[in-house]
Amino acid sequence: MARTPIQTWTYALVVVRLGRRFLVVRENKGQQAWYLPAGRVEPGETLHNAARRETMEEAGVAINLEGVLRVEHTPQIDGSARCRVFFVATPADDTAPKSVADQESIEARWVTLEQMAQMELRSPEVLEIFSYVAGGGPVYPLGILAQERQRFHLS
Numbered sequence: 001m002a003r004t005p006i007q008t009w010t011y012a013l014v015v016v017r018l019g020r021r022f023l024v025v026r027e028n029k030g031q032q033a034w035y036l037p038a039g040r041v042e043p044g045e046t047l048h049n050a051a052r053r054e055t056m057e058e059a060g061v062a063i064n065l066e067g068v069l070r071v072e073h074t075p076q077i078d079g080s081a082r083c084r085v086f087f088v089a090t091p092a093d094d095t096a097p098k099s100v101a102d103q104e105s106i107e108a109r110w111v112t113l114e115q116m117a118q119m120e121l122r123s124p125e126v127l128e129i130f131s132y133v134a135g136g137g138p139v140y141p142l143g144i145l146a147q148e149r150q151r152f153h154l155s
Helices: 047-059 125-134
Strands: 008-018 021-027 038-040 063-075 081-091 105-111
Touching: 008 047, 008 063, 008 125, 021 047, 021 125, 038 047, 047 063, 047 081, 047 105, 063 125
Parallel strands: 008 081
Antiparallel strands: 008 021, 008 038, 021 105, 063 081
């Protein structure tokens, strides 16, 4: 007997680091608080591409993905699930973050942990995540995320 599929919402969240500074975006929804570039993975899109797209849309910064911090999978009370994948990245060039509001975000900035501690954040997890990265928390290879049936190989 076939089982009912579990609706799963998948999100890519990106910690973009430049020396001692981190990229934050001021959201164009809710409290309009500061958060890291993040968003839902679109149908047919890879996690890697979603991370790049969301960072470009929300912050105006092209990135090079460096690794994965962790993958969270959280069952919801309605029977669905939420999956969040945290990436670490660096800017691909020296393009300044977005400063003009649009439908994606109000603005983006490079900030230090000290500056971030004084900002209105969407969640305390923002400072916790960035502090973890700044403190040398493990970052796993991008290859840890693969598509089904992708071949296993030693490099």
